[in-house]
Amino acid sequence: MMKKELGVIDLMMASVTGMIGSGWLFSAFYASSMAGPYSIFSWLVGTGIVAILALIYADLSSRVPMAGAAAGYPFLSNGTVAGSLNAWSLFLGYASTPPLEVIAAISYLSFLIPNLLNSDGLLTPAGILLAVGLLIFFFALNATGIRNTSRFNNIVSYMKIAIPIITSFFFIFTIFSIRNFTLVGTVKPEGIFTAVPGAGIAFSFLGFRQAVELSGEAKNPQKTVPLAIILSVAVASAIYMIVQIAFIGSLQWGNIKPGDWSALANSGYSSGPMLVLASTLGLGALASVLLFDGIISPLGTSSIYQTTTARVSYRISEMGFLPKRISALNSRQVPIYALIFDLIVMILFVLPFPSWQSLVSVNSDLTIIAYMSGPVSLAIFDKYGVASKGFRLPALKILAPIGFALSVLIVYWSQYPTTLYMSIIALVGLALFVFSGKNPLKDLSQGIYIVIILAILPVISYLGSYGIDLIPFPLDIVLTMAVALGVFYIGTRSTPESVSQVEKLSFS
Template sequence: MTFVSLGSIIGSGWLLGALGAAKSAGPASIISWLLAAVLLLILALIHADLGAAYPVAGGTARYPYYAFGAFAGFTAGWSGYLQAVMIAPIEVEGAITYLESAPWASGLDMVNKDQTLTATGIGIAVVALVAFTFINLMGAKWLSDSNIAVVIWKTVVPVMTIVVIIALTFHPGNFSQGGGGFAPNGFHGIFAALPLGVVFALQGFEQAAQMAGEAKNPKKHVARSIILAMFIGAVIYIFLEVAFIGAIDPNNIAKGWDNPLGAGSFGPYYDLAVAAGAGWLASVLLIDAVVSPAGTGLVYLGTSARISYALGEDAALPSALTKVNKRGVPWVSILVAFVVGLIALLPFPSWQELVGLITDATAIMYAFGPVSLAALYRRHAGREHPYRVPMSRLLTPLGFVAANLIIYWSGFEAIWKLVVAIVGGGLVFLIAAVARRGHRQAKDLGLRAIAWVWPWLIGLLVIGFLGRYGKGALNVLPEWIDIAIVVVFSIVMFYVAVSLAMKPEQIEAAVEADEFELEAIDAEGAAARG
């Protein structure tokens, strides 16, 4: 279980995350990693509680469904789908961006100076997405993140990078003397660094919570695996940032952190390894820049297809998404994931811009966890919770605040795009529900219970518009006042949401229906094996 979460936490984000964080916060980017680790750990413990109490597949969509009805479950599931479906294009773009630093790639001209893809880069990205799609249609499952060998590779390479770079080249003065001192952009830079790859790199803890039903002792193992994976991931990322900042040429940051590696540099650790004379490490990093993103992108394209398949099965999306080929592969859902992946590359955003969108979608999905747990504690009190969040009355609202702060720091541009996508998905959901009135979930939309969701999303959009982060923001809210507004707004919406949860008998019916379906699936599997 620890390896499942760790394999999701340590991905391609480490290849580029340190550079974006350093540009925003300088040496204080180390605080950004610490802050992200604390915020995500709170959310992780909440999901560990939910995963142990309700061990079902696709839990991030099922928990809100139990507490607030089908519409809430769809909204959380749709956010999860948007997050998953954008992983493949961002992994491809991350690999292409990193490989641009290789000597043999200089003539290909794959990346522009602003880190967006050129026509050549987009063409390569499309070819890669086509390859991912073809492999998934054939039913192959390569390079799964849960594979121990892959996780070991993804862990050993960054650890080896830390040791080698610190041993060969390290300038302690970079942390205080160059380009404005330790925090050249103050707390604004620290917060702004979070959506530039920091939160993206540390997300993925929910994988262990999803496996809670298979744990021998969920009360201990779920929480311990999540905490251990988060601790290992956070320590590695913090030391990667330390190694990166310490290895930079002091002359590059004498005037600021806007371009700490110099013009035309896109592969942070590759360039540092070359400068330190560790050519062999540079070669390993180029291999990792292909293997790790390719494996993750391949798996997530299939994962997003399975999510849309499940939403189609639940009458949340058109039933055409449930069509499978002779190999049992949901081919329509895979093709839809491919098309959405292509759209994600438009209008040719950079790796960091895509990261902001994914961070926002993930935070929205995570935000449903705290309100769902608090509502289920109150309205489904008879349910056994093998693992309980410590100080739940404090940590559940704090978890909702943490998710909303991450959304706010992602910037107005990312917020409005996600809100538009969620509204569009909601309209499709309502149309599908009307067309399939006889389905269990179509009968129980939970429109009253979800009455808090739209004020919540619109409120975040307005605060983001008036706030200080992202393109298009008016920057009229003073520093720290904006944070206070987000915190107060989040606490109010948290208690409003919990008060609107479904009635105990509705929750019990939804949980029992799911458990009945799971028992039927298990019986079919046993019959097929027997």
């Protein structure tokens, strides 16, 4: 059994570290390029959706705290088909995050060591080798135990909170133009929604899950985990909103036509938006701080994600979807074989996705696909009397289906054909179900809702305003929400035997 050593501050800082990583360094820039001044609304949409999901998982963690919790909930509520699809998507979403953060850190390090990136902003062979080396370093840190990892993350987290706030106020009080907020140009309102997955807004917030995954190692988890989740989302949302406002108001157009927001994506800002902006404004000292933070902040996030990815792999192994050896603990009560397995997968992610933006949308979609199951699991646990021992979601019968529908919308906003690719990748997770050797007919009926939504989403996406526009905006949004609510109802009709055994299980 894993040691229960983590308090509220440890858990909150783990979530803050997961949320304030490369997102603040890049997401405001990419959101601006997709939605211009409307990007402020993109953050409001993203905050609202993630806040609902965070509250849902806060309730879940107060009912069933365990290591790798998000991987275990659908397995308990909807059986092994739902469990395998969720586990696969969740694992890929987690395992792709440390490489993504390492790539972000190397992008900033390239200002000091130029040969790490090529002219297209992609990792060179030297950059790839450095990325692999950093992943191995954090593997070694995690192997020493959760307490050492937590101490490192707590130190980094205080810096993660301070530097974005200080930077934003420097920008605002140096050069800030209200005129930039009136330059709409060719930006369309639909960009508000595509920026949520595409600019990394969803990715930036999904770090709240760190406290959920570490709940099996928390002291008094029914109370500490929900509080840590709520506090971390509040802190991160305030920071990101300030950063976005500061970036838009302080943006210097240079050779770009004012209002041509889409041109930003291929401008000189793309290599390190905050650092380039600080240099342009003549803030040399701040630029040096940003260079340091641009390297350290993503590395802190990479470290905590290696920690929680191992817990997800541990839980997947415990459920029978991976070899039992993966869940073995070493003398320090660390799932060492899970760490080794995860490290190999993380290194493989560096190779086909050698840039931050090429990986961020894939990461967000896979994780959101996995998190769709949370609202369904909560509704089933509540239906069958799995009691909350701490935080309880208010208006559960309303917010749970809304949370599911909003999760579906985030994937929908990724646009066709991304929705098709993500559905195919997620459905490959059925291979884990085959590996587990469970009863296919019974479990398929209980987990069919995930298969249905993954099959329907690409079709609506192709026909909707982000595809051939046969179903125009906003009717496509209304249709997607309606379908999602119907699928939620199908999912909550599950009556697996495992639900009645939830409170009797030992969640190590």
